[in-house]
Amino acid sequence: DGGITQSPKYLFRKEGQNVTLSCEQNLNHDAMYWYRQDPGQGLRLIYYSQIVNDFQKGDIAEGYSVSREKKESFPLTVTSAQKNPTAFYLCASSIKRPNYGYTFGSGTRLTVV
Amino acid sequence: ELKVEQNPLFLSMQEGKNYTIYCNYSTTSDRLYWYRQDPGKSLESLFVLLSNGAVKQEGRLMASLDTKARLSTLHITAAVHDLSATYFCAVDQDQGAQKLVFGQGTRLTINP
Numbered sequence: 001d002g003g004i005t006q007s008p009k010y011l012f013r014k015e016g017q018n019v020t021l022s023c024e025q026n027l028n029h030d031a032m033y034w035y036r037q038d039p040g041q042g043l044r045l046i047y048y049s050q051i052v053n054d055f056q057k058g059d060i061a062e063g064y065s066v067s068r069e070k071k072e073s074f075p076l077t078v079t080s081a082q083k084n085p086t087a088f089y090l091c092a093s094s095i096k097r098p099n100y101g102y103t104f105g106s107g108t109r110l111t112v113v
Numbered sequence: 114e115l116k117v118e119q120n121p122l123f124l125s126m127q128e129g130k131n132y133t134i135y136c137n138y139s140t141t142s143d144r145l146y147w148y149r150q151d152p153g154k155s156l157e158s159l160f161v162l163l164s165n166g167a168v169k170q171e172g173r174l175m176a177s178l179d180t181k182a183r184l185s186t187l188h189i190t191a192a193v194h195d196l197s198a199t200y201f202c203a204v205d206q207d208q209g210a211q212k213l214v215f216g217q218g219t220r221l222t223i224n225p
Binding site for chain 2: 031033035040041042043044045048058090094096099100101102103104105106107
């Protein structure tokens with residue numbers, strides 16, 4: 001079955017450490033997105049990519065980096081510059097037609113220890 | 114900058130009652146989406162509304178869109194406990210890229 005796979009499900013980061021969250025889709029979707037969700041809050045856009053080798057900053061890109069070397073993959077790196085990284089991270093993908101909205105992955109819960 | 118506001122943010126209701134969640138947005142858009150999120154889980158797509166006057170229904174949930182008023186509603190009819198969840202609306206802010214801006218979410222609790 002097609003879908004989006006995020007890994008790991010839980011991730012613990014030490015102070016000053018970079019960590020990378022994986023997002024892989026087999027839906028043949030062109031666009032991919034990373035959102036951050038804080039407890040009791042809505043979703044905020046970190047980065048998005050519409051085609052391979054191209055991506056744009058969202059509303060809260062500082063302290064994060066991404067790459068889009070393959071259509072299927074859009075990994076997110078949380079760098080040490082992100083001072084408050086504890087959150088639930090959601091990856092999504094979409095086709096260019098608006099009829100379907102986003103398909104979301106199951107999420108990665110990142111905690112700073 | 115597009116802003117999306119939902120109200121209420123918290124809603125506790127009895128089974129069997131009806132209620133409505135409102136989603137207002139600040140700039141012109143004719144593409145609005147509703148999602149459901151269970152605690153600790155990802156988001157599940159409920160409705161896609163793509164034109165003024167669009168109405169979609171699934172079971173006890175019905176969503177509508179008024180693009181002139183920049184308002185969408187999610188109506189719950191004869192609520193049941195299984196509908197307890199957080200509901201998000203999202204508006205497409207970029208006609209070319211499909212970039213969604215989400216509301217804060219409405220946490221719905223349905224009591225027996």
